[in-house]
Amino acid sequence: MADVYMGTGRRKTATARVYLKPGTGKIMINDVEYKGFNEYFENKVWTLHAVEPLKTVGLEGMFDILVRVSGGGKNGQAGAVRLGLARALLTYNPDLRGTLRENGFLTRDPRMVERKKYGLRKARRAPQFSKR
Numbered sequence: 001m002a003d004v005y006m007g008t009g010r011r012k013t014a015t016a017r018v019y020l021k022p023g024t025g026k027i028m029i030n031d032v033e034y035k036g037f038n039e040y041f042e043n044k045v046w047t048l049h050a051v052e053p054l055k056t057v058g059l060e061g062m063f064d065i066l067v068r069v070s071g072g073g074k075n076g077q078a079g080a081v082r083l084g085l086a087r088a089l090l091t092y093n094p095d096l097r098g099t100l101r102e103n104g105f106l107t108r109d110p111r112m113v114e115r116k117k118y119g120l121r122k123a124r125r126a127p128q129f130s131k132r
Contacts, residue, residue: 007087011079011109014072018084020092023064030068037081046078053086053105057096079109 005020026033029040038047054060067084069077086105089096100106114123121127 005088005092007084007089007091009080009083009085009087009108011083012072012076012112014069014076014080016067016069016077016080016084018081018088019066020063020085020088021066022062025061026064028064028066030070041074041078043074046074050078050081050085052082052103053089053100056103056105057089057099059089083108 003022007018007020009016009018027037027040028034029037034040036047037050038044041047041050051060054063065085067081069081071077072080082105086100090100090106097106116123119126
């Protein structure tokens, strides 16, 4: 597989492996072909979030995109695809680093769900206090 550029992205508990291959703009997510990202993410905001790196560099429609995404929900998956796309673009052309970096596409979002503690209802929510 010559001329295939790969990038891995993570967000919350979602992981995405993104493969870019010079082509006509076909999109395959988890071995299913889609007309666009909005068909998979079903939400305009998540779709825009996922495709942002391609639009910023002006390379949309120039690559066939293969995405393997697992874990998390659609929101986390969109963030993972975004980071994966940006990293794959970086392997395609290292000169794009400045543009991708200043738009924040190469930064991994470190926020994770806080674990639940014993004696509490959720991570921080304590049971209701009763005086009597």
